[in-house]
Amino acid sequence: FVLTIGGAFLFDRLSLHLHQHFVLYSYQSYLASTDQLTRLANRHVILEKVTTLEKNRASWGVILFDLDHFKSVNDTHGHAGGDAVLRHFSIVLNEHCPAPITVGRYGGEEFIVIIPDCDLYEPIHLAETIVAAVQQTPFVMQDHAVSITVSAGIAYAHHHPAETVFKQADIALYEAKTQGRNQYRLYQS
Structure with a gap:
């Protein structure tokens, strides 16, 4: 017993x-x-996902997002206000990106979306939807609305290494920024 x-x-x-x-x-x-501020995937998870896609020789796409004039948000509302805007944008991303799509914070005010099946989820349509959603969804901070916009760069893997695809998306993002912001651009070789 x-x-x-x-x-x-x-x-x-x-x-x-x-x-x-x-x-x-x-x-x-x-x-x-996980990125502690936004609760999105961090860079490590993004790179693991891309490595898996490359090993499987899958067709995939990437969208890089960058919040427009983010420095002025930080200057006007402080870093706590900037952090709130980053969290707000992460919610918008999650609302528009279904489960097989990986959404992450790439660094600072840059976010990344990895699309594993570009036939099922068209990156151009997704970028267009998110850019419009951000513009149409004012962020309320304290007692007033803050207008936020985002620019996006899109690239397709086409069996290129991830590093090349990320650079292409970055080039497209830069083009969207220089052409007036609040828009997306597709990398054209």
Whole structure:
């Protein structure tokens, strides 16, 4: 009887420790894969996703988004206001990007969308939708609305290495910025 109770007690303690270990491991995995401000995938997750797509020789596309005049938002509303705008934009991205699409923060005010099936989810249509949604959704900060716009650059992999595709999307993004912002551009070789 004493052995049975002792065994049950030890089993209970072991179960508790295993559960705590699992919860801690899950939380650490979440922290390692998530941008803490926006709760989107971080750069590491984005690169893993692209590596998988390249290994599978899949056709994929990328959209780079950059918030227009973000420095002035930080200057006017402080870094807390800028952080709130980044979180707001991440919500807009999540609302318009279905599950197989990977959405992440690329750095600063740049965001990235990896589209694994360009036949099912057309990058140009997605970029157009998001650019319009951001312009039509004013961000309310304290007691007034702040107008936000975003520019986007699109590139298709076409069996090019990820580094090349990212550079192409960046070139297209730069073109969208220099041509007036609040628009998207497709990389043209």
